[in-house]
Amino acid sequence: NAGVTQTPKFRVLKTGQSMTLLCAQDMNHEYMYWYRQDPGMGLRLIHYSVGEGTTAKGEVPDGYNVSRLKKQNFLLGLESAAPSQTSVYFCASRTPRTSGKNTGELFFGEGSRLTVL
Amino acid sequence: EDQVTQSPEALRLQEGESSSLNCSYTVSGLRGLFWYRQDPGKGPEFLFTLYSAGEEKEKERLKATLTKKESFLHITAPKPEDSATYLCAVITSSTLGRLYFGRGTQLTVWP
Numbered sequence: 001n002a003g004v005t006q007t008p009k010f011r012v013l014k015t016g017q018s019m020t021l022l023c024a025q026d027m028n029h030e031y032m033y034w035y036r037q038d039p040g041m042g043l044r045l046i047h048y049s050v051g052e053g054t055t056a057k058g059e060v061p062d063g064y065n066v067s068r069l070k071k072q073n074f075l076l077g078l079e080s081a082a083p084s085q086t087s088v089y090f091c092a093s094r095t096p097r098t099s100g101k102n103t104g105e106l107f108f109g110e111g112s113r114l115t116v117l
Numbered sequence: 118e119d120q121v122t123q124s125p126e127a128l129r130l131q132e133g134e135s136s137s138l139n140c141s142y143t144v145s146g147l148r149g150l151f152w153y154r155q156d157p158g159k160g161p162e163f164l165f166t167l168y169s170a171g172e173e174k175e176k177e178r179l180k181a182t183l184t185k186k187e188s189f190l191h192i193t194a195p196k197p198e199d200s201a202t203y204l205c206a207v208i209t210s211s212t213l214g215r216l217y218f219g220r221g222t223q224l225t226v227w228p
Contacts, residue, residue: 043204104150
């Protein structure tokens with residue numbers, strides 16, 4: 001049981017290049033999330049998905065696109081990378097409810113460290 | 118606008134010196150408050166869920182409490198292995214699909 005797996009773990013891009021981060025979870029969770037973490041800024045939500053085929057914007061969606069074609073996968077794309085997108089990106093998943101209550105137990109991946117030069 | 122504020126930003130404790138971390142929130146319709154621990158280079162790890170004022174949860178040296186305006190994470194007799202960044206997050210009635218995080222408190226416990 002791998003949990004949440006992110007690939008790649010490290011990447012260096014030049015300004016203007018594109019790339020895709022892949023997140024895969026094997027826990028059959030409905031909800032999946034992409035966060036970015038910057039020093040002093042905490043975790044900020046980029047995009048999220050509440051089910052296969054659905055996506056929604058979070059706090060900082062500009063410059064990113066996402067897709068959830070399969071329940072277990074959530075892809076984060078950067079079409080034209082900018083230095084401001086240098087960050088650590090975390091994917092997470094969860095089951096929305098347990099015993100009728102919202103469960104906040106997110107399962108996180110190990111992070112993907114992206115540097116844009 | 119919903120806000121989650123954690124204090125202090127950083128805390129240094131000597132081993133055995135108990136203290137508390139604070140998470141204050143100004144949100145409409147709180148549906149849950151959550152505490153996470155994050156070690157350097159790792160993803161956050163879930164600790165506790167609190168749903169209503171007066172609720173308390175405990176795990177080893179950690180105890181989380183919730184009031185109508187804030188939550189405290191009490192650390193009793195901490196050890197160096199408790200050193201980490203502690204994050205709180207909320208779900209509200211208007212953001213049911215999303216967790217919003219505070220900026221965290223970086224805790225260092227020295228021997």
